[in-house]
Amino acid sequence: MRKVYxxxxxxxxxxxxxxxxxVPYLGxxxxxxxxxxxxxxxxxxxxxxxxxxxxxxxxxxxEEIIFTASGTEANNFAVKGIxxxxxxxxxxxxxxxxxxxxxxxxxxxxxxxxxxxSVVAVDKYGVIDPEKVRKAIRDDxxxxxxxxxxxxxxxxxxxxxxxxxxxxxxIIFHTDAVATAGTxxxxxxxxxxxxxxxxxxxxxxxxGAGALWLRKGVRITPLLDGGIQEGGRRAGTENVPGIVxxxxxxxxxxxxxSTRNEHLTKLRERLIRELPARIxxxxxxxxxxxxxxxHASFCVEFVEGESMLMLLSTKGIAVTSGSAxxxxxxxxxxxxxxxxxxxxxxxxxxxxxxxxxNTIEDVDYVLAELPPIVDRLRQMSPLYSKFLKxxxx
Amino acid sequence: xxxxxxKVMEHFMNPRNVGEIENADGIGEEGNPxxxxxxxxxxxxxxxxxxxxxxxxxxxxxxxxxxSMVSEIAKGKTLDEALKITPSFVAAELEGLPKNKFxxxxxxxxxxxxxxxxYLNKQKAGGK
Numbered sequence: 001m002r003k004v005y006x007x008x009x010x011x012x013x014x015x016x017x018x019x020x021x022x023v024p025y026l027g028x029x030x031x032x033x034x035x036x037x038x039x040x041x042x043x044x045x046x047x048x049x050x051x052x053x054x055x056x057x058x059x060x061x062x063e064e065i066i067f068t069a070s071g072t073e074a075n076n077f078a079v080k081g082i083x084x085x086x087x088x089x090x091x092x093x094x095x096x097x098x099x100x101x102x103x104x105x106x107x108x109x110x111x112x113x114x115x116x117x118s119v120v121a122v123d124k125y126g127v128i129d130p131e132k133v134r135k136a137i138r139d140d141x142x143x144x145x146x147x148x149x150x151x152x153x154x155x156x157x158x159x160x161x162x163x164x165x166x167x168x169x170x171i172i173f174h175t176d177a178v179a180t181a182g183t184x185x186x187x188x189x190x191x192x193x194x195x196x197x198x199x200x201x202x203x204x205x206x207x208g209a210g211a212l213w214l215r216k217g218v219r220i221t222p223l224l225d226g227g228i229q230e231g232g233r234r235a236g237t238e239n240v241p242g243i244v245x246x247x248x249x250x251x252x253x254x255x256x257x258s259t260r261n262e263h264l265t266k267l268r269e270r271l272i273r274e275l276p277a278r279i280x281x282x283x284x285x286x287x288x289x290x291x292x293x294x295h296a297s298f299c300v301e302f303v304e305g306e307s308m309l310m311l312l313s314t315k316g317i318a319v320t321s322g323s324a325x326x327x328x329x330x331x332x333x334x335x336x337x338x339x340x341x342x343x344x345x346x347x348x349x350x351x352x353x354x355x356x357x358n359t360i361e362d363v364d365y366v367l368a369e370l371p372p373i374v375d376r377l378r379q380m381s382p383l384y385s386k387f388l389k390x391x392x393x
Numbered sequence: 394x395x396x397x398x399x400k401v402m403e404h405f406m407n408p409r410n411v412g413e414i415e416n417a418d419g420i421g422e423e424g425n426p427x428x429x430x431x432x433x434x435x436x437x438x439x440x441x442x443x444x445x446x447x448x449x450x451x452x453x454x455x456x457x458x459x460x461s462m463v464s465e466i467a468k469g470k471t472l473d474e475a476l477k478i479t480p481s482f483v484a485a486e487l488e489g490l491p492k493n494k495f496x497x498x499x500x501x502x503x504x505x506x507x508x509x510x511x512y513l514n515k516q517k518a519g520g521k
Contacts, residue, residue: 304429306453310405324429325453325498332429344426347451380411380457382433382449383426 003316004362008294009151009179009353010320014245015204021248022206025241033238034229043240050247054211057250058177058196059187066212066230067243071178071199074212075102075145077223077234078174078195082143083110085219086172090140091115096128096157097338098150103176104334107145120146125287126155126339130162137169147176148186148196152322152335152351153286154295156180163192172218178202178210179292182253184261194218200242204356205249209242260356264294267354270363271296278371281387283345285336294354299336299345302384303377308350311373317366322349344383397454398488404458409465412447419515421507423500430456430498434463434508443467443475446505455490455498462487463501472509478502 005013025046031039033047048062055062068074083093095107097119107117118136122128128146137144144166149156159175166173174195180186181196182203188196195218199210214220214233226235253260268291276282281301300308305321312319322333324347336346352366378384397405414435424431430452437445446467450460462483467475480499484490490499 302451304452304456307405307457310454314406323453325456325494332427342426344451347426347429380408380449381451382422382431383451385413385449 001316002365003318004358004365005318006352006354006358006362006366007318007320008355009351011201011207012204012355013357014206015249015252017252018205018245018248022241022245025244029240033240034227043238046240046244046247047238050243050250053247053251054198055213057186057254058181058198058213059189060213061216063231064213064216066214066234067238067246068210068212068234069208069239069242070210071176071197071202072100072102072210073223074197074199074210075100075176075178076106077212077220078176078197078214079103079106079143079145080110081220081223082172082174082195082218083115084221086142087115089142090138092138092140092142093117094120094133094136094141094144094146096120096122096146098122098126098128098152098335099145099147100151100176100178103145103147122338124340125290126150126153126285126335127287127290128157128162130158130165133162134165134169137165137171141169141171143172143174145174145176147179148181148191149177149179149184149292150286150335151179151292151295151353152333153297153339154291155287156184156290156292159191159193166194167192182250183257183292183294185257188213188215200246200249203249203253206242206245208239209246211246256356261293263356264354264358267358267360267363268294268296270360271352271354271366274363274367275370278367279374283341285339285341285349294358296352296354298350298352299341300348300350300374301345302348302381302387303374304347305349307377308348308370308373311376312366312369315369315373317369320351320353322351323347396491397458398490400486400488401455401458401490404461404487405454408450408457408461410445410447410461410468411449413449414445414447417447417508419508419510419512421504421509421511423504423507424452424456424497426451428497429453430500432456432460432500432504434460434501434504436467436505436508436512438472438512442469442471444469448501448504453494453498455494456500458487459483459490459499459501460504463505467505472513476506476509478505
């Protein structure tokens, strides 16, 4: 059976050249980079090379890169660490309604510690209005955290415009760029932000390696206490093989961004154009144009996401959904609800994360296999029969 | 893939008795799209027994398998017997349901009971 992986928003496959670069650090170069003897030298040098590669990806200085174990850790570190280190300025932070849970739940944790936070709403495309961010700012606001792009609906956010406001107000601005760094051009100076999170497994690097970029001069309180790794800001023996892989993946991503995206955009456009043409009552979620190159997301009315996902899986197609049934917490996607989609439509969510090895044939395979699956589920859907009856008058 | 038993997968892939019954003797609806699962059961009653049971289901794999299993168990049963079908019994017949799905997806028995109550209420109203 044909196997089509279309879940690159969850994680991407490791590039063979990335894996090859990692292998020596799982073998002969096993040493601890903090050690002064000769076993410490190759891993330490590899770490610094990776730091320069990651800095190069986002137009930053190497010493501003702090390696973490994931994008989630980078987000936790940024939100909690910056809020704690800057509480003299105030104990209020601003986030958007569609942030990843690593940001939203960090804000909730801070709330338990006596901080307050404001949530900025989004429009029907999931776009954040910079003026709403401005209105949420208070005298005691010390941090604003707004994502660069949302991985559930693909929408790109106006980070530059928000950064103008935060600069004018003198407030630290963090952006979660896990969905964009290594995927679209990201330059911290052009964006105008003060801190940025990224993760290697989103751009064909390994899991377990991410980074927080922190502009020089921004204060942060470590989440992990211990040794003086990462300039004393992130204790713990470094995941050298993972970080090496992150660095190589970053270098390749930078070189290949435009060719990758030309290809991905073609596939995405075919999916976004053709799926609603072949299936009645399908809503494209997220912004129609200002979206991630390989990202296509939909809500199929009158059917539920998990059952679609399971039937697609029997055809060898891997996708994901923001429906309540597919989430372990059994809650519909907070992103889709924040965009104003009613629950019954959000339940029909399907997310396609196209990757660099997908082909137009993969897209055509989905376009052929999905309509009969939807039809089959609609034939047994009470919502669909109600719809047909209301239509029939 | 969700961790479903073989029995759940089998019913999900080949659901029995899907559909509506025209001029059903009783109709019962349970759940709502907010929680993700919704089921409508239709029954035909003859001589105090469920002559036919059909349903329509919006929901996850578990919800579809539950509906299918309930329809299979209930068909041919007396109303009293059918009213004694419990969600736990349905789950056991399906060789178990994931813990977090037990309450939200396992609505088939309730929907069937509502259809039977609907039938009984109509009988009462008709008898007056």
